[in-house]
Amino acid sequence: MELENTSLRMLLVGGDKLKRAMKQPYTIVNNYGPTENTVVATSGVINPEEGSLSIGRAIANTRAYILGDGDQVQPEGIAGELCVAGRGL
Incomplete structure (x- = not known):
């Protein structure tokens, strides 16, 4: 992302949670x-101007839950443990 690139239209990043992003002329x-999990569990377009870098939403045939104490599903925006279910496991 630190290199100038005028031909790239989309950059797919993966592996670990994206730690930083810069505004680019292409989609991240x-x-x-x-x-x-088998390679990818969640995916989402990054907008560096939003401030936080989301891991996106669960892909097809996958479910992602954020669980708190007692394995209770947390409300949106509340921290917890990521648990993934579906065909990729």
Whole structure:
């Protein structure tokens, strides 16, 4: 992302949670997947101007839950443990 690029239209990043992003003339898509999952579990377009870098939403045939104490599903925006379910496991 630090290199100037005028021909790229989309950059797919993956592996770990994206830690930083800079405004670019191309679209940045963050693909996230914990080790236990087959490559990608969540995906989402990144807008560096929003401030936070989301891991996106669950991809097809995958479900992602944020669980709190007692394995209760957390409301949106509340921190917890990421649990992934679906065909990629």
